[in-house]
Amino acid sequence: MSQATNTIPFSRPTTPTPPGLQIGFVGLGSMGYFMARNLAKGRPADAAPLLVYNRTASKAERLVQEVGAGSAKMAVSLEQLVNACDVVVTNLANDVVVELYYGEFAKALKAAPPTKPKIFVEASTVYPTVISTIHKVITSFPNCHLVGSPVFGRPPMADAAKLIVVLSGDYHSRKQIAHLLVPAMGRKAMDLGDDVTKAHTLKLIGNSMILGMMELVGEVFTLGQKSGVGQKPVLDLIKDLMPAPPLVKYAEIMASDSFDGSDGFSMDGGIKDANHMRRLANDLNAPAPMIDIAHQHMLTTRALHGAQKAAGMSKYDVVDWSALIAGSRAAAGLDPFDSGDYRVELEN
CATH class of the missing domain: 1.10.1040.10 (N-(1-d-carboxylethyl)-l-norvaline Dehydrogenase; domain 2)
Structure with missing residues (x-):
């Protein structure tokens, strides 16, 4: 049995990842910085450079400098990132910040409804009812899905891409995200099913x-x-x-x-x-x-x-x-x- 089969509880998606896939990452704290950096380095070979946003811009600048402009670029606003990305990963400080940022995402989606699939991946540690709330917000827009995907591991494990990634939500979306995040960002994915709140529980x-x-x-x-x-x-x-x-x-x-x-x-x-x-x-x-x-x-x-x-x-x-x-x-x-x-x- 291959390592991928051991660490990811999903087969490869039957539809290949579209060329030029644009991934975005919001939140470059003590965990998020390493997660985003490893995702920038380990993203699919034909994907666009990772688009990153952080409230303190110097952290985003540091990341781009570390991995190079060919692997990551700074977003000037949340609106730009949401509109440009096929996948948006968030790793934020607390429940209040998560709801605030997803409120901003909703404004961007309302102003420019997406015409192709867009997956939001919430990796912060928040109470499960917060996930229910933002799930309703995100899925009220056409072609939009939310995957709950918190991680286990301290910053050194994030640095070494050894996190355990837990996933719940829409099946096809979490299947795609599992292969996107492992092994780029983590060593193993755990599948908690269709109920989007279960991963955070x-x-x-x-x-x-x-x-x-x-x-x-x-x-x-x-x-x-x-x-x-x-x-x-x-x-x-x-x-x-x-x-x-x-x-x-x-x-x-x-x-x-x-x-x-x-x-x-x-x-x-x-x-x-x-x-x-x-x-x-x-x-x-x-x-x-x-x-x-x-x-x-x-x-x-x-x-x-x-x-x-x-x-x-x-x-x-x-x-x-x-x-x-x-x-x-x-x-x-x-x-x-x-x-x-x-x-x-x-x-x-």
Whole structure:
């Protein structure tokens, strides 16, 4: 069985990708920049240069400079990008921004209704009802489809094109998008079916797994430090008993006090996602106490970090969401961000 068959749950589309396919990408944040860059490099050979838009134009300029004008170009406006593109991928900060941008897309589509198929691919982490809302907006225009396509992976995985891409929505559209994004942007595609909200629902469930895992790791490291066993034996045990890459990565971040969120996932973003997870649990009457505890520790961590920043004592301007261990440490009477002699020095 070929690698493509293993990683993409769809056969190749019977209709070949039309020559000159124009793909657009909106949102060049810590994840979006790498996703767009890899898509620019890995797009179909006969596709046009990727058209990119970002509110801060310097990021789009940087991307074009990195990949070259033959692989990417800047859009001067959202209207230009929507009108020009056959496929529009969005990776934005939060629900409010997603709804705002799709409102702008709707204005462009109303002014110039498309005469050929146009697929919008929403890759942000948002609440599933947001997907329902923008799906109604987009599909109210002729020839327009929406595919829900959030991704799993930290920025380094986005950089290496190793993301897991989850897809739901119109069958033919998600089939085309799966082959467009994998392997250019990710290592695997998961198919969640025709209900466009299901991919983003799985995204919240998956993030709940990761957040619950981090909460548990933070608690056992705190126990290790308070007991005098230390963090290194606990980290070694995690690697031996539960060697899942995400678990090990976050455990290493915590044990080494490496909480810089500028190249990871910020605490504010983590709290936003945790609120979505708790809302999903509430809406479905499915209690998730581990997520509630993790959320409390994240709020504590944000407060502690904010106080340190105000006093000019913070090592980092932005902390990673894995810094939630600070909540456990503080509750145990320990320094929240510095494990001192118990800090684990990682090998490069």
